[in-house]
Amino acid sequence: MVEQKFVGYKCRSCGRVMNPKHDRCLSCKGRDFDEVELPKVGKLVTYTKLYALPQGIEMPPLTLGIVDFGVVRVLGQLATDEPRIGMSLRPVWGKIRRLNDKDIYGFRFEPVS
Amino acid sequence: MRDVAIIGAGMTKFGRSPGDLMDILAEASLRAIEHANVGKEEFDALYVSNMMAGETAHQTAVASSLADRIALVPAAADRVENGPASGGSALKNAFLAVASGCYDLVLVTGGEKMTTADTDIITDLVATMTHPTAEYIHGVTLPAMGGMLTRLYMERYGLTERHLAMVAVKNHANGLKNPYAHIQRACTIEGAMSSGVIADPLRLYYVCPISDGAASLVLCPLDKAKKYTDKPVRIAGVGQATDVQALQEREDPTVLKSVKIAAQKAFKMAGVTPDDIDVAELHDAFEILEIAESEDIGFFEKGKGHLAVEKGVTALDGELPINPSGGLKARGHPVGATGVAQAVELFWQLRGEAGERQVKEPKRALSCNFGGFGNNTVIHIFERGW
Ligand SMILES: [Zn+2]
Numbered sequence: 001m002v003e004q005k006f007v008g009y010k011c012r013s014c015g016r017v018m019n020p021k022h023d024r025c026l027s028c029k030g031r032d033f034d035e036v037e038l039p040k041v042g043k044l045v046t047y048t049k050l051y052a053l054p055q056g057i058e059m060p061p062l063t064l065g066i067v068d069f070g071v072v073r074v075l076g077q078l079a080t081d082e083p084r085i086g087m088s089l090r091p092v093w094g095k096i097r098r099l100n101d102k103d104i105y106g107f108r109f110e111p112v113s
Numbered sequence: 114m115r116d117v118a119i120i121g122a123g124m125t126k127f128g129r130s131p132g133d134l135m136d137i138l139a140e141a142s143l144r145a146i147e148h149a150n151v152g153k154e155e156f157d158a159l160y161v162s163n164m165m166a167g168e169t170a171h172q173t174a175v176a177s178s179l180a181d182r183i184a185l186v187p188a189a190a191d192r193v194e195n196g197p198a199s200g201g202s203a204l205k206n207a208f209l210a211v212a213s214g215c216y217d218l219v220l221v222t223g224g225e226k227m228t229t230a231d232t233d234i235i236t237d238l239v240a241t242m243t244h245p246t247a248e249y250i251h252g253v254t255l256p257a258m259g260g261m262l263t264r265l266y267m268e269r270y271g272l273t274e275r276h277l278a279m280v281a282v283k284n285h286a287n288g289l290k291n292p293y294a295h296i297q298r299a300c301t302i303e304g305a306m307s308s309g310v311i312a313d314p315l316r317l318y319y320v321c322p323i324s325d326g327a328a329s330l331v332l333c334p335l336d337k338a339k340k341y342t343d344k345p346v347r348i349a350g351v352g353q354a355t356d357v358q359a360l361q362e363r364e365d366p367t368v369l370k371s372v373k374i375a376a377q378k379a380f381k382m383a384g385v386t387p388d389d390i391d392v393a394e395l396h397d398a399f400e401i402l403e404i405a406e407s408e409d410i411g412f413f414e415k416g417k418g419h420l421a422v423e424k425g426v427t428a429l430d431g432e433l434p435i436n437p438s439g440g441l442k443a444r445g446h447p448v449g450a451t452g453v454a455q456a457v458e459l460f461w462q463l464r465g466e467a468g469e470r471q472v473k474e475p476k477r478a479l480s481c482n483f484g485g486f487g488n489n490t491v492i493h494i495f496e497r498g499w
Pocket of ligand 1: 011012013014015016025026027028029030
């Protein structure tokens, strides 16, 4: 699967950036958006280590977290066993799980060393 | 709008039911109909709350099937699906239908059959309520959301794991006094705090079980209720609100905005304030939610709900008993039934029929049924109608 850019969707009327994409802006109900690249580094807001795993993910624990990129927060898997609130993370594109016999690709977050 | 009353209630014992979904829906419905003393009167409508019959029972249009099974034909029948707040939504629809003058006698029945499916299948079905691209595909489950919210609370408000354990201990103690509860077993702080980790920092004892069960209510206009019962319970207020779906997109992820707005609407309709509530049933699918909801409804200041638990304010004999039924933690959480079961418990509490777990002479009660991970909440306020 072709690597995608780590983007948000900026409302042309009010400038609010959103991720995920909505069909109307959550602030002004505007319908036109521009794709904008998000900052390359964000900070971890919260996380969990999940031991009761969903199907298609093999090894517990699955570490999930919410990362703050300033204009938006994004949720994803964390590529670290030692998450700390406030740590710097960057998005990395790759396979994140199997779902209904298909490989699912997306961004996960790894520590910035 | 007409005043609306609940005149009868019934439920099945929650837990692992021998019967299938239709069996338990029928059992709860017939108990409520008998309890309401309506004899062979014709019902105008039936609302059935259910979240996953298509997936777990391979059956759709369950409301029509229930109308047939318990001889409500030709009553109008709808299945109502709003995730774990389906029950609250069904009750709200029934309330609106009676309040508007459209219907006079309405049955609301919620039910779910969950224990026949594998746990990972149920966990996945429930997880499909989350945002499809921003949450679900990453492996998010509802306990994962609960874990992340709990951690935010710990960071921000000084809540500790011990507070979660205190909520669990309280709800288990209440459940022990509820013959309808799924889990009828006391637990200790130490026991809860040494149970297995599900979604760190959430352990098994801070998460509700997977249950079968059904609950049912009969509604009619308040001015006709005296025909059936001396103690009708009036639905004084209803509020419902949605929020953005993804937790990370909320302005402050620790604030359950849908709870806040739904509560404000319900209080406004009822013309009362949080201080006027004597007992509440909150949606503690995860113990953190009982605390967060108790704040966003307005019972306690934001970030101080865990202190109320610590002081015993929310205990059965406290100033504001929360979850006398045992809550989702101990009564169980058959998703489609929960919102109706909360109302059934409060109906019994207001009438003084709650047995060993009876709260002292409550006059007004509130239920909070929390759908999705807080992106669709239904709140009801009930009071004595006599
Ligand atoms: Zn806008």
